[in-house]
Amino acid sequence: MEDLAVVILNWNGKAFLEKFLPGVIEHSKGSTIYLADNHSTDNSVAFVSEHFPQVKLIQNPENGGFAKGYNDALKQVDAKFYLLLNSDIEVTSNWLIPLLDAMNDPQVAGCQPKILSFSEKNQFEHAGAAGGFLDRNYYPFCRGRIMDKFEEDNGQYDYNIEIFWATGAALLIRAECFHQAGGFDETFFAHMEEIDLCWRLKRNGYKFLAVPQSLVYHVGGGTLPYLSPKKSFLNFRNSLFMLIKNHEGMLLPKLLNRLMLDGVAGIRFLFRGEFKHLLSIIKAHWTTFSQLNRLLKLRKSLKEKSKKSNLTGLYRGNILWARYIKKITKFSNLNQRLFVSK
Secondary structure, X not given: OEEEEEEEEEOOOHHHHHHHHHHHHHOOOOOEEEEEEOOOOOOHHHHHHHHOOOOEEEEOOOOOHHXXXXXXXXXXXXXXXXXXXXXXXXXXXXXXXXXXXXXXXXXXXXXXXXXXXXXXXXXXXXXXXXXXXXXXXOOEEEOOEEOOEEOEOOOOOOOOEEEOEOOOOEEEEEHHHHHHOOOOOHHHOOOOHHHHHHHHHHOOOOEEEEEEEEEEEEOOOOOOOOOOHHHHHHHHHHHHHHHHHHOOOOHHHHHHHHHHHHHHHHHHHHHOOOHHHHHHHHHHHHHHHHOHHHHHHHHHHHHHHOOXXXXXXXXXXXXXXXXXXXXXXXXXXXXXXXXXXX
């Protein structure tokens, strides 16, 4: 068994591989690097095979998205730790050591580096920033990124902290935990599957950490642009999937409240003339209701398997109220007493 496998999931990302794979190889000594290809059509596999023979290739027979792509690939990787890495990430020297050091605590299931923007290198990036959190309505946000506002990195979050979720863009996770939890939920296809996975593991007492001594730069939106209606659909749908599966209190009031808040978002799209995004919300709700029976069965199964939940990193406030009513744009300006901590 290998100690560490760096696994890059790829779908038509040849340009990113040309740009960033050499750095991953250079700065990841001691690990085995895998390219898990999701049936690309841009000659990605041939390019890597020719120019980087030290990279092990896994070829998935179809593009099953982020969730299924990794699930299928990781069945073929025998390692103690997986480092799941997007193809559009630039790593830095010594990026792996702080992450591996954080895993010395057996209760830590996974961790993430500090993630800054590749194009604005003094600014936090959307996908993960300096660690992920959920508010009381299960909307995700990060240290360094609240909704659509990104902070400049001035070292203000350069300390390890327990978080609620770690980003799938650069996620170090114990292989045992990943497989024990059943991997990613493949019905998500892409987006929020890592939050769902972290939540399921936290329901069994595990922890996730942000480790800013490790630094990477993320292009972001390389496969699906941030303003894409399809991304809106996946985010709204998968968030509801996640809520139904994992919320441990009374489900109906929480679900109705969340549907109402989604409706407010829909009205906002309507008045801004973003009709495709409004339709994405409607489609997300319709799809959720059509799969409600399956989700409720999953909810029951997870409840039976759960042990002592670890809610550290849950924000008992309303992040939408904080951002759009109170105009808070910095994580440090949130009421820190509202965060669940041990």
